[in-house]
Amino acid sequence: MKRFQSQRLSLLGSAIFSEMAQWKEEVIASGLDVIDLGIGSPDQPPSERVMQAMEQAVRKPENYGYPTSEGSLAFRETVARWYQYRFGVQLDAATDIITLMGSQDGLAHLAMAVTDPGDVVLLPDPGYPIYAGSLVLAGVTPFFLPLREDHDYLPKLEDIPEEIARQAKFILLNYPSNPLSAVAPRHFFERLVAYAKQYELLIVHDLAYSELAFDDFQPISILEIEGAKDVAVEFHSLSKSFNMAGCRIAFMVGQPDAVHALRLLKSNIDYGVFKAVQEAGIAALEEDMEQEHSVAALYEKRRDIVIDGLAAVGWNIPKPRATMFIWARIPEGWTSRQISREMLYAVGVVVIPGDAFGSEGEGYVRIALVQDEDKLNEAVRRIGKFLRERPVYNFIQ
Structure with missing residues (x-):
């Protein structure tokens, strides 16, 4: 059989x-x-405000039609305001943001949107399992970057073979890191952006844990680095920061061509996030901007x-x-x-x-x-x- x-x-x-x-x-x-x-x-x-927003939104008949695959304009505009508030980064809601059913949704599909079978992608080791899993789905070859304690769990970019760097389509990294709990300093991101421009790489940065930082440390967005938006996209999730893991809502922001590519792929796969969940997401981001909810x-x-x-x-x-x-x-x-x-x-x-x-x-x-x-x-x-x-x-x- x-x-x-x-x-x-x-x-x-x-x-x-x-x-x-x-x-x-x-x-x-x-x-x-x-x-x-x-x-x-x-x-x-989630906070009481978020749950109330969800409760009210699920009672709106108009929320039961198909949502759009890129997310509502209202949610994307709120993301843009939150990025300006949190990181000082300006984003265009029309071109720089896509709403996702959790960051894993976007991470699982991005390689299919921006690479072709046989391409090479630079991945961290250790790394969150979907990073490598997404390449399996896309038929893409991983080149693993060892992240070791003696180098503060940062990749040694200088150790990447020249031939591999020129072949690679993107490099995926995650700071603050799952599973390593490692963080990266600003000068590392500056060097990474310069490296990506040298080798025409897309940087894919998973920033799911930016709001879970301690001892007065404040993680940055890679998009804060000058010129980063030309070569980088960044994932963010409301799952951990706002206790909305079951709601499945996140977003990817940054390099417009990559955002468009993921939008195009997703438009052929699903109809996006339930509108009531997006309204709850708006409430979470607005509450954070008003009250520094953490x-x-x-x-x-x-x-x-x-x-x-x-x-x-x-x-x-x-x-x-x-x-x-x-x-x-x-x-x-x-x-x-x-x-x-x-x-x-x-x-x-x-x-x-x-x-x-x-x-x-x-x-x-x-x-x-x-x-x-x-x-x-x-x-x-x-x-x-x-x-x-x-x-x-x-x-x-």
Whole structure:
């Protein structure tokens, strides 16, 4: 019998995520309570203002027609105002912005819109799985850029072979980073823009975590850099910043030709985001501009609970300056998958092995700060118990 599943599906994502889901089911079935610090899904609802806007919008009969694939002009104009407010960047709502059903929607489709099969794209390793998955769908060849601790998780642009740089269509990066929680300084973005112009590359910057920054650090938009709009697009999502993950609304802004290409592709795929969700998105951005609504303080406190708690049991991890994740070097003697599995089965705490995000992630785990303070304290207590019962393994200090 014919097999009704394409071979490309086996190349999408990481098998580790499927394994983790199976392990979690087995542990729950055994009766052990599980604290899931795996997937980065916010555990808080949107603000009252956002929920009220959604409630009112779903009762408008006119919102039940097809929306437009590029998003309503009202939402795009609000995005333009928010970018001016937050980053000092001017955008044309007509040409520089497309509304998306979550940033993953745009990230999954952009390669199909701006590349051809056989093209080369520069990707980070470790990186969010859809980055590589989108290239599988588009038939594009990845060239992976190793992001390592000894270089602050920034790519060494000078190490990219000249031939590869000239072949590549775009370079995709993500600061503040998932999974690394790394941040990039302004001078790196300045150098990146110059590099893109030298090699006629499009920069694709995933800025989903710009509003989850700590210790008075304020991430920038790459579009703040002079000349960046000629060579760069940027993704932003309301999922994490405004607790709207289930609403599925985001946007891509920047280089008009790339925005147009994604609009053209999307017009052949879907009819865009439900108008009521766009109205809720407008409320979220307007509230932020009026009241500086921010979830960063919540995640900063959670970060400190986990980092300080783990330090007390001997696991010393640098404090990240942004995101809802902790990227932690693991004790000697383990692989990322081994420690993740054994921690889950022994004490019921889910973390994601670093190699789920690429080969450079081996030796690390990602911890998501997506539980309340009591559960995080309990998770730290359980991890401490797990480590005390395995004294043969030593931490890399």
